[in-house]
Amino acid sequence: NAGVTQTPKFRVLKTGQSMTLLCAQDMNHEYMYWYRQDPGMGLRLIHYSVGEGTTAKGEVPDGYNVSRLKKQNFLLGLESAAPSQTSVYFCASTSSGELSYEQYFGPGTRLTVT
């Protein structure tokens, strides 16, 4: 099992450009999450999904959109990137059958917006 994978690993964007980050998991997990990690702020939830075709806003959703067309994939989109979106983005997944809700994390995507 590859677990949770993210592409790309690094990306540099100019202000106003758009991009999509892909998260894939092969554990048949129902729940998937997108976080951003910034120094001194820990991990903040952007959007999450509790099943194929469903998404919900997290703590910091503005400027991002997501889609969950397939159970194993969770896409995070930036329509018009801003320097404030420079961050490390982590995807995670968990099973609704996992009573303790342990989340499994991907390796992260480091995004710089200039």
Add this chain to the structure above:
Amino acid sequence: AQSVSQHNHHVILSEAASLELGCNYSYGGTVNLFWYVQYPGQHLQLLLKYFSGDPLVKGIKGFEAEFIKSKFSFNLRKPSVQWSDTAEYFCAGIWGTASKLTFGTGTRLQVTL
């Protein structure tokens, strides 16, 4: 809204020193608590978790944490740290039937030789 607080932002210890990192959670009913570790350049990995039962939880690499309900605390401990424990440590919680974790802001641990 539920919250998790980590008051130690940066801790520096010498090898073999004992470690205790603080974590406090807000009241909100039944809670599951976690400690995650992030080694430099890597993704988060689970150290240990409290779901129910014995409040003293043992995790990987000699770490343990104690769930103290009366103090709303879930502090992480290790009797003797190693240089390889240098990392960032995150406490997190999930309440009731919620489907999302709430993370603390993290504690950066630096272990010197």
